[in-house]
Amino acid sequence: MSVVSPPLAGGGLVAFARDLAYRVVAEPLEFWLHEVAPTFSLSETLAEVVAVVDETPDIRTFVLAPNARFRGHRAGQWVPVDVEIDGVRVRRCYSISSAPGGARLSITVKRVPGGRVSGFLHENARVGAILRLGEAQGDYVLPARAPARLLLVSGGSGATPNISILRDLVARGAVPDVVYLHYARTLADVPFAKELQGLAAVHPSLQVVLQLDDGPPRDLAELVPDFADRETFLCGPTGLMDLLRRRWAETGAIDHLHEERFVAPTYARVDSGKTARITLSRARRTLTVTGAESLLEGLERAGERPDHGCRIGICHTCRCRKRSGVVQDLVTGAISDAPDEEIRLCTSVARSDLDLAL
């Protein structure tokens, strides 16, 4: 996500001028642009919610009007979304559900029970709300030469990248032989059901297949007999994905299976006595620390020289970004388990394997 990032210290006249321009021009300008209109920015991709659509009882689409910094997306890609919840900026990724090309984009969010961001969006992202976006990314996209036979499989909110792919094909007037298969509890839980029905009516090469929990259970081979011969895009809950993945593996068609996972793998917890593996993703080194020492001590013991000052948690010199894994703060006892959280090495201990941006 590109935010105006203060230039790093360095030498030279160019760096000097850049620093100065940042402090004297860019920073104040950014402030005044924001005073004029909440989505004006030269450095941030800000988007206004212009419509909210209920797709199912717990899935909602947010139509967004981004500022000019948004550089568009390819069907199937996702975008990082930052929201501020009680003063804290939190980021989650959402697949874009709209077709590429328009001035607007939409994300479709399922409300996860107890979910921080999905709950926040459902409750607070009304028309007029401003969201911060990153750049669209991901390689869950159609290959350059669209496959002749396609299968889009999804469950729950996993329908989002698939509907984008389908909408894109429709918009380009190039709907090949496509099967759109969706798993849901009931018909009311199928997002975009009406639209799918309408599309199937006008595009004879599109077949929409629903497998509902309240209907008779049918095997994949019954639903889509030629599934192994189709270029397949699979996105859904972990259980469903693991189950289906095995079918492709069995038939030897795994190369034709594209997958998108919404939920990160869970981490095995490390107790104070055990060791955890630390990946330093910038330095490209791995090492082990124990769950009984601070990360700072552990890293130093392993020969690393991380920045630090006070070693007691007050100066923030040792702050670094934890890309993944679980740490515990020794002073407050607080657990940090979300990805991309800032931690202090001198007061944190590893509670799982970690990836640190060092």
Place this chain on the structure above:
Amino acid sequence: MQTIAFTPETPPTEDRAEAFGRELDALRTRTLEDLGARDVAHIRGVIRAMRWFEAVGRGLLHFGVDPVTFVLGSASLGVAKILENMEIGHNVMHGQYDWTRDPKLDGKAYDWDTSCAAEHWRHSHNYEHHTFTNIVGKDRDVGYGLLRVTEEQPWHPAYLLQPIAALGLALGFEWGVALHDLRIDETLAGKQSFAELRERSRPFLRKAAQQLFKDYVFFPALALWNAPRVALGNLLANGIRNLWTFAIIFCGHFPEGTRMVREEDAREETRGQWYVRQLEGSANLEGGRWFHVMSGHLSHQIEHHLFPDLPASRYPELAREVRALADEYGYRYNTGGFFRQMGSVIAKIFRFALPNRAPRVAPSPAP
């Protein structure tokens, strides 16, 4: 003489200090858990006020022709610089808003509108001064290497001139702070090599050049025929800010009754004893809400030293609890009005210009 720099007869007893420290830790944790939208709203509000003061100040300086708009413009710009340096820069750079994960409030990335290089400041202030607070010989903020503010600093005839030196430091305080980090004194004493001094000078020269260019070339040039007026206005605004920050900062650790510590007494100190040293080595200023904001809440130097990374706007409410705890545990809580504390600092500057009169360690009033 009433106050003595050391109170070795009442070393914080281990248990008392530890219990006190645990209470402060709990207070810190409670506050951390409570941080939220209102803290962000506060700092963004101050940033907004700063930008408006800045715009109004620059507008008056650039487009006005009369002395009234000159004075108002300089004052408004001075207020903007004070807000930026104190409530915004100093506090953001402490990491007080790191928890928001807003890149604009990122303590490691922020750079402030003074000639002191941010990376120097983060090291010498956030780490050294806040860790080794008031340890004579380790905390280089004790007298800023220029002034003698405790009898533990050996006297030298040059200190006779320190009232004048103090005035100079006050007027050019940002330069005092910026040069402070070069440790020229250490090089002169042979403790730092010239190569190291050269290395240290780099960020300083860079930042200093930027500031000078910005205030005395860039903005004046924008004002065309009004250039001299704008340059002078900037000088005045910087001067106002310098005097104010000097006063606030000197009132933080040097008023009568703050404790200085010997290096050997602070060795192997526990977390609780660290808290006690911070409490007894700092002094508060009393005043209204805007006085506190303009001081960057360094009017609550005690709370700032106990909790340097909690948002400063929380200090007034923390102060009530800290004070009650200090009373309960029998630690000194030094607070007073601005003029009283400033008066006692000025008195010290004059008093310590002369050699010590009293024996070096004398009984002090029990806390």
